Structures are given as C-alpha cells and as structure tokens.
Amino acid sequence: MELINFKELAEAEIMESLFAGFNRFQDVKKCWRKENGKWILKDIAFTEQWDSDEYSRLIKCLQNTIKTGGTIFAAFSNDMLVGFASVENEFFGSQKEYLELSCIHTSYEYRGMGIGKRLFSLICRKAKEMGAKKLYISAHSSQETQAFYKTMGCIEAVEYNDELVAREPCDCQLEYKLRI
Numbered sequence: 001m002e003l004i005n006f007k008e009l010a011e012a013e014i015m016e017s018l019f020a021g022f023n024r025f026q027d028v029k030k031c032w033r034k035e036n037g038k039w040i041l042k043d044i045a046f047t048e049q050w051d052s053d054e055y056s057r058l059i060k061c062l063q064n065t066i067k068t069g070g071t072i073f074a075a076f077s078n079d080m081l082v083g084f085a086s087v088e089n090e091f092f093g094s095q096k097e098y099l100e101l102s103c104i105h106t107s108y109e110y111r112g113m114g115i116g117k118r119l120f121s122l123i124c125r126k127a128k129e130m131g132a133k134k135l136y137i138s139a140h141s142s143q144e145t146q147a148f149y150k151t152m153g154c155i156e157a158v159e160y161n162d163e164l165v166a167r168e169p170c171d172c173q174l175e176y177k178l179r180i
Contacts, residue, residue, distance in 0.1 A: 004115060005076045006122060009084070011066040014059055021080040023108040024050040031141040032172055039172075041143060058103075062086060065102065071130075073122040075106070075115045082110040085119035087127050087135070093159050097133035098175070100164070120152050128178045137174040138164040149174055 031044040050058070062072055062084075069089035075082050085104040092098050101123055106115045127135055136157060139149055149172075157173040165173060 002077050004082065004110075004113070004118075006073060006118060007076070009062075009066070009072040009074050011063055014062045014066070014072070016055065016059065018074075018081050019055050019058075021107070022082070022105075024048065024054075024105060025108040026142065026144070028142045028144075030143040031170070032143070032146055033141065033170070034172075062103070065089075070102070071123075071126045072103075073119055073126075075110075075119060077110065082107045083115040083119055085116075085123045087123045087130070089130065091132070092136070092161055093134075095133075098136040098159070098161070099127045099130060099132040099134075100161075101127075101135045101137045101176075116148060117152065124176065124178055133178055135176040135178065136161060136164075137176070138168055138171040139174050141170050141172050146172060149176075152176065 026048040028048060029043070029045050030041050032039050033042050033044075034040075065072060065086045065088060070087055072084060072086040074084045083106040086102045088100040088102050090100070092100075104116060104119055104123070106119075124135065137149065137154060138161070139145055139154075154174040154176045157175040160173045164171070
C-alpha cells in the first residue's frame with residue numbers, strides 16, 4: 001500500500017493546480033429520501049463528475065473557509081491530492097454547539113483505503129479544539145456516502161440548519177457527537 005501523507009492546508013496552497021489529479025467521480029444508483037417522516041432508499045441514478053466551474057467554486061469556498069478561521073486537511077500520495085476535508089468556524093444551533101464539516105472527499109481511485117476515515121478523525125479533533133461539541137454534516141444522500149457516515153457514527157441531526165437544508169434540500173442532515 002502506498003504511503004498517504006496528511007497535512008493542514010494554508011490558503012496559498014488552495015489553487016487550481018492542487019486539484020489537477022483529483023477525480024470526484026461517483027456513479028450513484030440509489031439515494032436516501034425522507035418521506036412522511038421515514039427514510040427510504042430510492043432508485044435515483046446519476047453520475048457525479050465535477051467540471052472546471054465546480055472546481056472554481058470549490059476553490060473559492062475553501063479559500064473562504066481559511067479566511068474565516070476554518071481548517072482544511074488534505075491527503076497526498078506522491079504530492080498528488082487524493083482527499084480533503086474542511087470544518088467551518090461558525091457555531092450554530094440552539095446551544096451554539098455545532099461546527100459544520102463542509103467538505104470531505106476522496107479521489108475515486110483512492111476510496112476504500114481509509115483516507116476518508118482519517119480525514120474525518122482529523123476534522124473531529126480540530127473541531128473539538130475549536131470548542132465544538134458536535135459536527136454538523138449536510139451530506140450527499142447517495143447510499144455509499146450515507147454508509148460512510150453511518151460507519152463513522154453519524155446520526156440524523158437533532159437540530160436541522162435551515163440555511164444548509166435550503167442550499168441542498170436532498171442532502172441528509174447529520175451530526176456527530178465529538179468525544180470528550
């Protein structure tokens with residue numbers, strides 16, 4: 001197995017060339033939907049593959065994450081980005097206990113190698129250091145994505161963030177209680 005290196009990114013490192021070898025391919029066959037208060041796995045098929053416009057938006061979002069006090073961790077194989085995750089620095093919820101896990105992605109060819117789990121762990125540690133009690137995740141509803149979050153111990157969010165729901169109404173709203 002090849003060596004994967006993890007590090008926190010600085011704003012100056014977040015540029016188009018960072019994502020040159022990153023493959024955000026996902027062949028989705030089934031997605032979770034909440035209907036009449038119950039979660040149902042439905043046949044919803046599509047292919048997700050980011051284009052240059054989506055990478056441009058991502059770069060601006062990630063740069064803003066750092067500018068506003070958030071953190072981004074990245075995974076590299078031979079200096080090529082193979083995964084990344086970000087946590088924002090804006091508390092919310094009735095008890096101001098949530099921080100948002102805004103991104104977590106592993107390049108297609110590197111999935112199933114534990115990279116996402118390690119990135120999740122790094123984000124959890126950082127969010128805890130920042131004073132959060134819970135991570136909030138507005139997560140892709142695909143069967144595979146939800147399986148990852150369930151494996152990590154995430155559950156349906158106790159409190160929904162209305163802004164995040166409005167931005168991605170098909171996402172599953174999750175939370176993860178940070179361990180003390």
